[in-house]
Amino acid sequence: MRLNKYLAHCGIASRRKCDEYIKKGKVKVNGTVVTDFAYQVNGDDDCVTIDGQTISLIDKNVYYILNKPKGVISASSSARGEITAVDLIKNESKRLYPVGRLDKDSQGLIILTDDGDFTYKATHPKFQNKKRYIVKVKGVVDKNKLERLKQGIFIDGKMTSRAEVKLISDSKTISTLDITIKEGRNRQIRKMCDAVGLYVTELKRIEECGIKLGSLKSGEYRKLTDNEIKKLLDVKRGQD
Numbered sequence: 001m002r003l004n005k006y007l008a009h010c011g012i013a014s015r016r017k018c019d020e021y022i023k024k025g026k027v028k029v030n031g032t033v034v035t036d037f038a039y040q041v042n043g044d045d046d047c048v049t050i051d052g053q054t055i056s057l058i059d060k061n062v063y064y065i066l067n068k069p070k071g072v073i074s075a076s077s078s079a080r081g082e083i084t085a086v087d088l089i090k091n092e093s094k095r096l097y098p099v100g101r102l103d104k105d106s107q108g109l110i111i112l113t114d115d116g117d118f119t120y121k122a123t124h125p126k127f128q129n130k131k132r133y134i135v136k137v138k139g140v141v142d143k144n145k146l147e148r149l150k151q152g153i154f155i156d157g158k159m160t161s162r163a164e165v166k167l168i169s170d171s172k173t174i175s176t177l178d179i180t181i182k183e184g185r186n187r188q189i190r191k192m193c194d195a196v197g198l199y200v201t202e203l204k205r206i207e208e209c210g211i212k213l214g215s216l217k218s219g220e221y222r223k224l225t226d227n228e229i230k231k232l233l234d235v236k237r238g239q240d
Contacts, residue, residue, distance in 0.1 A: 003027065003039040006048065008116025010055045011095050015120035026051050061115035062094055063229055065211060066221040068110045074098045085110055089221060099123060100131075100184050100208070108133070108205035109213040111232075112221075118232060122209050128161070128182035132207040133189055134168075135177045137198040141167055145196040149179070155191040163192075174201060 001009070007018035007027065025033045028049045029041060041048060043057050068074065068085055076086045076097040085098050089112060099111040100123045113119060122129050139145075149165045164180040175198075179189055190200045206213045210231045216222065224232070 001041050001043065002037065003029070003034060003041050003048075004037040005117055006041045006043065006057070007050070007055070008120060009057055010048075010116075011061075011114035012050060012055060012116060013097060014116045014123070016124075018116060021050060061113060061118070062092065062096070063115065063224040063232060064089055064092075064096070064112045064221050065213070065216065065224060065228075066110050066112060067213060067216040067218050068102055068107055069218045070105060070107050073104050074100070074102045074110055085112060088219060101186070102205055103187050103190075103203075106203040106205070107218060108203075109208055109211070109216075110205070111208060111211065111224075122232075123184060129209050130180055130182055130207070131184065131205060132178070132180040134204045134206055135179055135189060135193065135200055136174050136202040137177060137193055137200055138174060139198040141170055141175045141177070141198065145198065148196050149177075149192055153192045153195045155188070155195055156185065160185070160188065160192060180207075 004015050004018045004022060007013070007021065008015040012018055012021070019037055021027055022035055022037055025035060027034055029039065030047050048055055066085055066088060072083050072085055072088065075084045076095075078084050082104075086096050089096060094114045096112045096114055097116075097119065099113060099119050102108065102110050111122070121127055146165055146167060150163055152159045152162055161182050166178040168176040168178050181188065185191075189203060193200050211224065211228055
């Protein structure tokens with residue numbers, strides 16, 4: 001197994017974060033620093049350490065979905081003492097981290113797991129996993145704006161991919177959009193809407209990787225069902 005994938009399977013972090021640890025020389029195999037992400041590791045025979053601590057494969061990964069409230073950050077820790085998504089998961093001994101981002105001002109579905117390999121495949125742009133949001137906006141939502149959102153918006157120096165956009169309700173004050181994207185750029189939907197003159201007042205993710213938020217109230221969470229885990233792993237296998 002590739003070294004970065006092995007670290008991710010051990011629950012150290014996402015594969016991209018594991019790549020950083022390897023690059024910085026924090027990882028040793030049988031006492032020797034290895035900086036090659038693709039170095040092949042035999043979990044039964046090789047001794048792998050990170051910062052001097054021996055690691056091993058986790059027998060079974062865990063997966064949660066959380067309805068993240070506003071004001072909570074999508075992280076496993078905070079240097080500024082902010083409440084994190086992981087803080088809300090109680091009585092779990094395994095090291096969890098969020099799958100992707102959901103900005104502090106937004107709410108809704110976020111998956112938390114110790115499966116770093118899945119996290120990589122669920123969040124890397126090349127895999128184009130769908131994420132669906134209900135978005136409330138100020139401003140006139142006309143056909144031109146809807147079409148621009150669908151076709152792609154130039155933000156942060158790059159065009160966004162095509163999106164699925166539906167107008168659920170329209171009024172003089174607040175309108176509601178149903179938006180599905182296949183990317184996960186920083187505050188992407190807010191920036192897309194802003195680019196066409198729509199100010200986002202509320203943003204809620206309701207679906208990701210085929211998993212739906214359902215009736216979970218703000219701050220509530222649960223472990224995924226066996227069928228939901230199968231959906232996640234089918235996504236993962238389909239990208240191998």
